[in-house]
Amino acid sequence: MLVAMSNQEKAPRRARVRAPELLGKGGWINTGGRGLRLADFRGSVVILDFWTFCCINCLHVLDELRELEEKHRDTVVIVGVHSPKFVHEADHQAVLDAVERYEVRHPVLDDPELATWKQYAVRAWPTLVVIDPEGYVVAQHAGEGHAHALETLVSELEAEHAAKGTLRRGEGPYVPPEPAATDLRFPGKALLLPSGNLLVSDSTRHALVELAEDGETVVRRIGDGTRGFRDGPAESARFSEPQGLALLPDGGVAVADAVNHALRRFDPATGEVATLAGTGRQWWQGSATSGPALAVDLSSPWDVAWFADRLWIAMAGVHQLWSYDPGDGTVAAAAGTTNEGLVDGPAAEAWFAQPSGLAAATDDAPGGARLWIADSETSALRYVVQDADGFTVHTAVGTGLFDFGHRDGAAEQALLQHPLGVTVLPDGSVAVSDTYNHALRRYDPATGEVTTLATDVREPSDAVLVGEDIVVVESARHRLTRLRLPEDAVRVEAAAHRTQRPATEVAAGPFRLDVVFSAPAGQKLDERYGPSTRLLVGSTPPELLAEGAGAGTDLSREVVIAGDGPVEGVLHVSAMAASCDDDADIEYPACHVHQQDWGVPVRIVPGGAGRLPLVLAGMDA
Numbered sequence: 001m002l003v004a005m006s007n008q009e010k011a012p013r014r015a016r017v018r019a020p021e022l023l024g025k026g027g028w029i030n031t032g033g034r035g036l037r038l039a040d041f042r043g044s045v046v047i048l049d050f051w052t053f054c055c056i057n058c059l060h061v062l063d064e065l066r067e068l069e070e071k072h073r074d075t076v077v078i079v080g081v082h083s084p085k086f087v088h089e090a091d092h093q094a095v096l097d098a099v100e101r102y103e104v105r106h107p108v109l110d111d112p113e114l115a116t117w118k119q120y121a122v123r124a125w126p127t128l129v130v131i132d133p134e135g136y137v138v139a140q141h142a143g144e145g146h147a148h149a150l151e152t153l154v155s156e157l158e159a160e161h162a163a164k165g166t167l168r169r170g171e172g173p174y175v176p177p178e179p180a181a182t183d184l185r186f187p188g189k190a191l192l193l194p195s196g197n198l199l200v201s202d203s204t205r206h207a208l209v210e211l212a213e214d215g216e217t218v219v220r221r222i223g224d225g226t227r228g229f230r231d232g233p234a235e236s237a238r239f240s241e242p243q244g245l246a247l248l249p250d251g252g253v254a255v256a257d258a259v260n261h262a263l264r265r266f267d268p269a270t271g272e273v274a275t276l277a278g279t280g281r282q283w284w285q286g287s288a289t290s291g292p293a294l295a296v297d298l299s300s301p302w303d304v305a306w307f308a309d310r311l312w313i314a315m316a317g318v319h320q321l322w323s324y325d326p327g328d329g330t331v332a333a334a335a336g337t338t339n340e341g342l343v344d345g346p347a348a349e350a351w352f353a354q355p356s357g358l359a360a361a362t363d364d365a366p367g368g369a370r371l372w373i374a375d376s377e378t379s380a381l382r383y384v385v386q387d388a389d390g391f392t393v394h395t396a397v398g399t400g401l402f403d404f405g406h407r408d409g410a411a412e413q414a415l416l417q418h419p420l421g422v423t424v425l426p427d428g429s430v431a432v433s434d435t436y437n438h439a440l441r442r443y444d445p446a447t448g449e450v451t452t453l454a455t456d457v458r459e460p461s462d463a464v465l466v467g468e469d470i471v472v473v474e475s476a477r478h479r480l481t482r483l484r485l486p487e488d489a490v491r492v493e494a495a496a497h498r499t500q501r502p503a504t505e506v507a508a509g510p511f512r513l514d515v516v517f518s519a520p521a522g523q524k525l526d527e528r529y530g531p532s533t534r535l536l537v538g539s540t541p542p543e544l545l546a547e548g549a550g551a552g553t554d555l556s557r558e559v560v561i562a563g564d565g566p567v568e569g570v571l572h573v574s575a576m577a578a579s580c581d582d583d584a585d586i587e588y589p590a591c592h593v594h595q596q597d598w599g600v601p602v603r604i605v606p607g608g609a610g611r612l613p614l615v616l617a618g619m620d621a
């Protein structure tokens with residue numbers, strides 16, 4: 001089987017498939033209370049976006065779709081199908097919050113039981129499915145980086161169905177929610193300024209807010225509140241969903257400007273905003289990983305912290321930690337391989353999964369200098385230490401991508417659920433903003449124990465020490481909440497969960513993995529500088545695979561599933577393909593990177609499947 005195909009080598013046209021109905025017990029969001037069916041979209045090009053709000057790649061796709069959504073608003077209807085990974089994401093109120101938080105401006109079907117996910121045979125977040133105006137599925141794309149292909153396909157479908165008389169133009173079914181009057185809207189991170197005031201990233205309103213010492217009174221706003229990328233005075237600067245904040249040695253504040261893929265600097269003395277690092281473009285495989293800070297692309301920086309004489313960056317978008325050196329104005333990848341998972345060891349070999357919170361313990365802290373990390377997708381608390389051989393990554397709490405919950409006790413059996421923030425406490429222990437458990441947790445390195453400090457803090461995303469109190473960013477309550485650090489931890493009933501997705505039944509022995517990729521119309525595989533594809537295969541637990549784990553350039557691989565090992569596990573597959581515009585008259589063709597990570601639950605049974613096809617990008621039309 002030829003798995004990677006050029007535009008000229010595409011498989012024969014297949015029979016048209018009628019799109020299954022859209023089902024979801026959570027109901028519809030952004031429709032003014034109206035329920036919708038596929039028949040309501042007849043005459044429009046429909047793009048189904050299967051997403052879950054914990055997933056950074058899904059958030060990238062939301063941003064990729066904004067321009068297409070605006071350009072084709074009278075012919076294209078984008079429908080988000082929210083398909084949860086974590087237990088918290090099956091809570092309808094949490095989905096409502098996420099739709100507002102990320103400014104989703106199209107209808108969203110809340111599908112907590114993955115009914116529509118199963119109907120469309122989806123295997124990964126994010127997945128995009130295109131349905132033509134007559135109700136037939138014409139394309140499926142997994143992962144991000146498909147905006148150019150979608151634009152081309154939409155234009156072709158518009159022309160085809162306008163000629164047939166089956167295209168209907170007009171306003172879509174989106175109904176915006178009523179705006180809310182609050183000083184903060186889904187705040188992200190907070191910082192105690194030398195003045196005693198608090199600086200908060202007001203993420204959904206694309207601004208920073210300085211609050212008085214009471215944590216409530218607004219002193220000033222930094223940014224005009226419009227999504228954008230503009231330096232200048234506080235009243236006219238623009239951010240795009242800013243998150244992490246950190247004091248710099250020169251008195252400035254570093255800002256992780258997440259959706260602008262940039263680091264910004266705010267000067268509390270003058271109110272000026274400037275750009276420290278990033279180009280405004282998202283980093284892709286093959287881009288530079290070090291160099292002059294203003295010339296290197298970044299990817300969804302989510303938090304920042306000063307550690308080991310440099311500014312460390314939680315680069316959530318590529319599952320890495322980077323660093324910024326203000327002395328020479330450079331950035332560089334500091335830890336992580338870009339592979340998603342939980343692997344400890346030397347910094348360059350470690351794996352992370354959407355690191356989203358950072359906090360530095362200094363040399364004089366109990367336990368010494370450490371950079372603590374909230375590694376959100378593995379529901380883990382991790383840390384970096386420096387020794388004579390360099391930086392090393394360790395895990396304090398957490399086991400991997402698919403196990404999570406709320407359980408106190410010894411670190412090796414304690415569970416978190418998608419934490420976003422970490423705060424070093426005076427005794428050297430660490431407070432964890434355990435976001436999806438609505439809790440503030442504490443890990444004590446001296447005892448190796450995890451306890452609960454507070455519950456019913458709604459989606460805490462960060463916390464900051466203020467005297468003897470800890471001020472928690474209650475993101476989903478749009479406020480800061482001040483708590484006295486209790487002498488005794490709160491007792492809670494333990495709960496453990498594993499991601500609930502249907503397992504694929506497979507047979508032990510030789511097993512074939514095929515990642516199907518067709519270069520979009522008008523493009524071809526980019527092989528000017530060597531192979532244009534990459535495939536990385538692994539498993540949890542590792543002994544699930546007897547042979548075949550590791551990296552390669554072919555999108556098809558024979559592996560061996562162990563017959564004497566575990567009967568259940570997860571196959572991890574990461575694929576990347578690069579394509580460029582196929583036109584000899586274009587001197588400098590535009591190139592596009594398509595990439596996706598899959599975690600496929602499998603169960604070994606006699607007579608199970610011997611092949612697993614995964615669609616990175618494929619056209620049915």
